[in-house]
Amino acid sequence: MEGAAAIGSRPVLMITNDDGIDAPGLRFLVDRLVAADRYRVLVCAPDSDKSGVGHCITWRRPLSAKRADIMGATAFAVSGTPADCASLGISGKLFDGVIPDLVISGINIGCNCGYHIVYSGTVAAAREAFLYGLPSLAISYNWKGGKSNVNDMKLAADACLPLINAVINELKAKTYPEGSFLNIDVPTDVGNHKGFKITKQGKYMIRIGWEQTFLSTPALETYQTANMDVDSKSGYTDNSPSTPVEDGLLFKRVIVSRDNGEEEEEDTDHKALEEGYITITPLGALSHTEVEAVPYFKGWLMHMADHSTSSSL
Structure with a gap:
């Protein structure tokens, strides 16, 4: 190489x-x-x-x-x-x-x-x-x-x-x-x-919810719309033709809030x-857990094993 x-x-x-x-x-x-x-x-x-x-x-x-x-x-x-x-x-x-x-x-x-x-x-x-x-x-x-x-x-x-x-x-x-x-x-x-x-890395997150819609809009989001218009109320603007949906329910993503409700560190x-x-x-590539959670889960696992043993008697 x-x-x-x-x-x-x-x-x-x-x-x-x-x-x-x-x-x-x-x-x-x-x-x-x-x-x-x-x-x-x-x-x-x-x-x-x-x-x-x-x-x-x-x-x-x-x-x-x-x-x-x-x-x-x-x-x-x-x-x-x-x-x-x-x-x-x-x-x-x-x-x-x-x-x-x-x-x-x-x-x-x-x-x-x-x-x-x-x-x-x-x-x-x-x-x-x-x-x-x-x-x-x-x-x-x-x-x-x-x-x-x-x-x-x-x-x-x-x-x-x-x-x-x-x-x-x-x-x-x-x-x-x-x-x-x-x-x-x-x-x-x-x-x-x-x-x-x-x-x-912090915990910042734009919270996304869902709203039901009754029109099927072609998936035309690009960097011009999905990213540049991220501050708009609906997340993006798409003026492309839409058609009603005959079968099933349609839902679209909408922005609910722009943080997780906690003050950032x-x-x-x-x-x-x-x-x-x-x-x-x-x-890095590893998903690290909160250090404080490890002792809890160790105890939880021991409790689960004890409960399983007593239940089998």
């Missing part, structure tokens, strides 16, 4: 996302990395919007990978999930044996903090690379309707370049830690951000992001 050492001094970066290969966040990031003239840039991203699919993978059917025209990069649009794209892109099968030195997922339109990390295809792509031993970053921009515009995505790419360069320098020096990948969120007012801040990702910092949250 060919890596940076085999192709000279230029490290290999692979870019993916969940908004799709045509999303502005990915395109602006690739443009900046190509313009830096320091890296060999590969792109392996979904051929359409795959937001909110989490760490879903495609198992039973083959995926198509079609060449995409992105100036300065070798790019493929893949008919799979973000995790699929990360897995295929680092496999050596797609890019003629080349294995990237660093995988970057993003830039996502909409932040990925707190519990939303579980749902995020952006984070899942970075996690997938991490699972297979490759350093990875997930980058998201805290888009807010009425405040943000597409130019902010360019500013987000510029703001993250020093971080990407720093990670590459650590990798070259063989001092970069292997036990985590990084989830990065860029604040809404990126032009006046307060700098980088190491944070921990200091140094958590969402709190620091709202304060104007570019947050850097080291993540």
Whole structure:
């Protein structure tokens, strides 16, 4: 397998996302990395919007990978999930044996903090690379309707370049830690951000409920609607034609509230992001429980065993 050492001094970066290969966040990031003239840039991203699919993978059917025209990069649009794209892109099968030195997922339109990390295809792509031993970053921009515009995505790419360069320098020096990948969120007012801040994953979550509807609307959500209009009352606006449903019940997702009702702790990702910092949250792949819960469940298991024994007498 060919890596940076085999192709000279230029490290290999692979870019993916969940908004799709045509999303502005990915395109602006690739443009900046190509313009830096320091890296060999590969792109392996979904051929359409795959937001909110989490760490879903495609198992039973083959995926198509079609060449995409992105100036300065070798790019493929893949008919799979973000995790699929990360897995295929680092496999050596797609890019003629080349294995990237660093995988970057993003830039996502909409932040990925707190519990939303579980749902995020952006984070899942970075996690997938991490699972297979490759350093990875997930980058998201805290888009807010009425405040943000597409130019902010360019500013987000510029703001993250020093971080990407720093990670590459650590990798070259063989001092970069292997036990985590990084989830990065860029604040809404990126032009006046307060700098980088190491944070921990919090419990922030936009609560989603359900409402019954009587019209069948085609699934046309894309990064233009599902993410950019996340501040609208219904979560997105879709003016496409709708038709009544003859059989069964239809339900649509609606935003109920924008937090979990608890005050956020200091140094958590969402709190620091709202304060104007570019947050850097080291993540692992294991799901850790609260330490305080372990003694309870040990006692509960012993009680269950005692009860089972006495019941059998």
